[in-house]
Amino acid sequence: MNWELIFSNAVYVAFSSSAAAYALIAIGINVHIGYTGLLNFGQAGFAAAGAYGMAIPLATFGWHWTAAIGSSIFFAILLALLLGAPTLRLRSDYLAIVTIAAAEIIRISMMSVRFTWLTGGTDGKKGFADFLVDSNPFGDNRYQFFAQSVNGYSLYITIIGWILVAIFGSLVYFMMRGPWGRVLRGIREDETAVRSLGKSVTKFKMQSLVLGGVIGAVGGIILASEKQSAQPMEYGTTLTFFAFTIVILGGLATARGPIIGAVIFWFILQFVDNVLEQATRNEVVPTWVVNGNNFGQVKFILAGFALALLVVFRPQGIYGNKREMSFDSR
């Protein structure tokens, strides 16, 4: 068992660009469920809109990268409007079912053989990351983090990712402290009261859905940029519920919750994964318990039960305020 590698890799992953991408996706979810009380179960759909919204114009139509990022944001806003229009006036479980269905529609369409020329099919959309590769200041150098070696490109995307986390994290922090954020919290606590103050609840909910969706789309862009490929399988329901676990772990309706949550979540997951990987490779554990074929599932099992147990036993997470915890307020 190479403990140095196990630890250094887990720490690396906890601060990697994937963790940054998940932090962004979780910040988006936090705007929806934490501050506004909107049950968005389709955050993966927003992330996919972000990833493919950028990858397709760049790789297939040869747009400039600024235009491509614009298109990615445009598609996230469009998706929010499409999902919000029929459901925001209804009870919250309708939004949940419609968003999860929409996210699956997007993923299945992206995987379709029919549209492979456009979306890359099951192999994913590649060939869009030239502008990132060209602007990478670290080149092909490799950097050593204890036993973990990191290449220049990954380091570059990681830095961009965490800068974006800082930008959107503080944006959400300041917006939620202002009057706009207070209206959202008011909607979460008591819609009718907010309506009696003359605010248009549906309009505010829609703005919240758009803001959180766009942040999720930025997370999707980072996720795709790191692999230089938009992979349809990554934008499944698991992504949404990992983000849920992250935001509940860190603390709903707190600005730092999703960020700290992402770091801790990925550290634990990667640590367990590494220990099992080494244990199975060195045959420390008998193969009927866990083996090279199935150790990878353990992290999903852990994440799932962690989500359930957190909601039951510590719904406020690490930083949350139990009184502000949104699910039990109604």
Place this chain on the structure above:
Amino acid sequence: MRGVREARRQAIARLVFAFGVTLTLVSFGGNAQAATDEDDSRPEVIVGAVRDQYKDDAGKKVVENVPGVEVIITVEGGAEVTRLITDDKGEFQTEVPDPGNYLVEINPDTVPDGMEIVDSTKTPRTITVNPESQATAIFFLGANTTKAVSRWELLPQALFNGIKLAAIIAICAIGLALVYATTGLSNFAHGETVTFGAFAAWTLNVKMGVPFLISAAIATILTAAVSVGMERGVWKPMRQRRSSLTSMMIVSIGLALGVRYIFQFVYGARYTNYSAFGRQATMDFGPFNATPRTLWVMAICVVLSVLVSAWLLYTRQGRAIRAVADNPALASSTGINSDYVIAYVWLVGGALAGIGGILYGLDIGVQWDMGFRLLLLIFAAVTLGGLGNPFGAILGSLVIGIFVELWAWLLPAATELKTIGAMLILIIVLLVRPQGLLGSPERAG
């Protein structure tokens, strides 16, 4: 406070018990281990094969080798490397000069008459050849059946398949709708209940050699027991703690995710079949074909749906369930024990989901995420019919099942998109009639 702590302790004990049941099943599962041998200093090679894959009259999958097909290999974005003709085994092999990406393509003019390249086989296909290793490309051809039959002649078969899917969705959906009606919970773990039924039957049947019908019966009882166990161990304590429906829903999602990957952990990702009713001759009913197995699956679903509807409408217990669904407080005041009624609902819903899973496994094979894939269709059916209305759920299932297969019939080139149709119709119905087909308007509020 003591009460809460006690409830919490019991909740943990019960969770551990539920885990134990799962693990017992788990220990009978198995994992095939794939071993790969690596060899030093080999040249870069592309190997592959062209196969003809079709179902014979008995519905059994047959794979045959196709010799004499020309395969063209090109450097990606570059020059042609070679052209090969598949040998008697339908295989081809060549060394390529360098590692890298190559395009492998079947020359469509050399495909034998009566066969065509199936849509799922990609040609040309990019494959990556790593240094000192070989890359594989297998192409599938299929019998060219679309030529002889017109679209309209395929319609009855599509409708029949739709009704079959609807029947399976319906008996899974009843449980979800009843639970929603009595407790307000949208149970995302319902899909895993379905999968549990299928795997319980599979484990008993294949791993332990119990005859299929007996394993199916035991699996149904087990699924019902686990379902009631979840109610008593998780949902009832949560209701007693006055947890909101949202947190219960998120707990159900967490449990679903965890349990789903336990299934994959134990049983792997492959499809498996029961040891009975595997190969059956198709019976010709004129406009459509069906195996006796399919007919049995449909008959069982229809009979069960009718029985459950009658039970809900005409028995004391059924009336009690509907009373609790309409107004729990009023129901309690008339002397109905709502906890008992809810446990009953979970029992019946779990048993139906288990049967649904067993039958779905009979139809398409048993796989770790079968229930999850069905779950979105079940939710679509339940929402479409009117959340919480069991009769609406049956009607919604019929619409969803038929719509899914009709979509596949309308767009034969994109059958992988057929579940999208169901979700689109769900969204459209929510736009015009948010309470669903049979729902009462005040429920949507």
